[in-house]
Amino acid sequence: MLANIAHSKLLVEQFNTELRDICGAFQTQATEQQTEHRGALQVEERFGLEFAHVATDIHAIHRSNRDVRQDNGENFFLIFQEEGRALMSQNDTTCML
Numbered sequence: 001m002l003a004n005i006a007h008s009k010l011l012v013e014q015f016n017t018e019l020r021d022i023c024g025a026f027q028t029q030a031t032e033q034q035t036e037h038r039g040a041l042q043v044e045e046r047f048g049l050e051f052a053h054v055a056t057d058i059h060a061i062h063r064s065n066r067d068v069r070q071d072n073g074e075n076f077f078l079i080f081q082e083e084g085r086a087l088m089s090q091n092d093t094t095c096m097l
Contacts, residue, residue: 010036012030012035019054023052024063025071029062034058037058039054039057040055
């Protein structure tokens with residue numbers, strides 16, 4: 001495991017706010033019944049770079065071109081799927097992690 005972060009129950013809106021503060025503009029999609037989820041967000045700095053560790057059981061997270069334009073800084077994303085599965089899509093390319 002790359003990071004050992006403690007999972008807890010978070011309200012979906014709390015997760016959305018923390019995700020926006022740490023990673024920039026994203027849109028989350030919870031299931032209809034989901035008001036909270038199991039997960040965590042943690043930031044760590046190494047070698048002058050800031051790393052965000054995001055753990056969640058939320059249904060989907062989207063980042064549109066509009067979301068990218070809303071952000072002030074340049075963010076680069078490297079995704080590691082440590083457990084479970086996730087479908088990642090960008091432009092016309094889709095990959096199951």
